[in-house]
Amino acid sequence: ADRIKIALVGNPNSGKTTLFNLLTGLNQKTGNFPGVTVDKKSGFSKLPDGTTAEIIDLPGTYSIYPKTLDEQIVQDILLDPEHSQYPDKVIVVTDASNLKRNLLLFTQIRDLGIPLVLVLNMMDVAQLKKLNIDLRGLSIDLGVKIIPTNSHSGDGIAALKEALTQPLVKSKKPFYDIYDLAPKTIDAIKTEFDLTENYRAYQYAQQSVRLNFLNDKEKEIIAKIKSENGFYDVPTQSQETLGRYQFISDIVDRNVKNSRDPLKKSV
Numbered sequence: 001a002d003r004i005k006i007a008l009v010g011n012p013n014s015g016k017t018t019l020f021n022l023l024t025g026l027n028q029k030t031g032n033f034p035g036v037t038v039d040k041k042s043g044f045s046k047l048p049d050g051t052t053a054e055i056i057d058l059p060g061t062y063s064i065y066p067k068t069l070d071e072q073i074v075q076d077i078l079l080d081p082e083h084s085q086y087p088d089k090v091i092v093v094t095d096a097s098n099l100k101r102n103l104l105l106f107t108q109i110r111d112l113g114i115p116l117v118l119v120l121n122m123m124d125v126a127q128l129k130k131l132n133i134d135l136r137g138l139s140i141d142l143g144v145k146i147i148p149t150n151s152h153s154g155d156g157i158a159a160l161k162e163a164l165t166q167p168l169v170k171s172k173k174p175f176y177d178i179y180d181l182a183p184k185t186i187d188a189i190k191t192e193f194d195l196t197e198n199y200r201a202y203q204y205a206q207q208s209v210r211l212n213f214l215n216d217k218e219k220e221i222i223a224k225i226k227s228e229n230g231f232y233d234v235p236t237q238s239q240e241t242l243g244r245y246q247f248i249s250d251i252v253d254r255n256v257k258n259s260r261d262p263l264k265k266s267v
């Protein structure tokens with residue numbers, strides 16, 4: 001039978017593990033991700049079309065740019081289509097009562113081009129906060145299928161399983177086009193290091209400044225590629241993050257109203 005891999009990704013405390021338990025029931029195991037001592041929870045879920053999905057509960061992270069070892073594994077997997085844990089689809093889990101903050105990671109993962117569905121979890125909390133969320137408007141503005149859930153009551157889980165049987169078309173136009181910023185540098189780094197992802201190449205270009213996993217020789221090569229292609233003019237990661245927050249903020253203001261106080265900016 002068909003088997004697909006689905007990863008749960010989201011900020012810490014957005015409800016990933018609760019959702020994971022709902023999707024997999026008792027059908028789960030714990031271990032480590034290959035090569036690192038980061039806890040891995042995985043399990044199986046039967047989808048309505050008969051497909052068996054392996055569900056992987058990834059560590060919580062705020063951004064695709066890691067600050068901790070746990071967060072690094074998320075990036076290692078999602079930026080490397082050759083990775084043994086690379087998912088066919090991603091469920092991005094957000095706290096619906098805290099969307100502005102939660103959507104940063106969503107926009108980054110959507111820009112990677114991985115088929116995904118956006119879960120607005122904690123809809124009960126959003127309701128308590130009197131937030132009116134225009135799901136249709138949000139879905140159009142974000143270019144993604146949205147499933148509202150309450151992982152305490154289980155509301156929305158059936159709809160989520162159904163959504164996971166859909167193709168979940170890859171995004172066409174990125175929100176924030178890394179490639180557009182430095183096409184020549186990215187192409188050169190991809191060729192030099194045999195990479196497939198633009199994001200990965202972009203990160204290599206920045207790692208040569210931030211020094212993590214690259215050796216001196218590699219850093220030298222990257223510095224040369226950058227100077228030949230004028231990479232130094234492109235935004236840093238924090239500028240990118242700010243840029244993303246700007247349009248996220250606009251989109252959330254447009255689609256989420258606080259009905260207790262309509263003039264108050266929402267979440």
Ligand code: GDP
Binds near residue numbers: 122
């Ligand atoms: P994770 O860090 O993303 O894995 O989040 P958890 O699944 O551990 O959930 C964090 C907390 O939020 C726990 O106390 C959950 O019981 C709670 N929680 C998860 N989903 C919901 C929900 O839809 N509504 C409410 N009110 N609480 C939730």
Ligand code: K
Binds near residue numbers: 012013
């Ligand atoms: K937690």
Ligand code: MG
Binds near residue numbers: 018
């Ligand atoms: Mg968890």
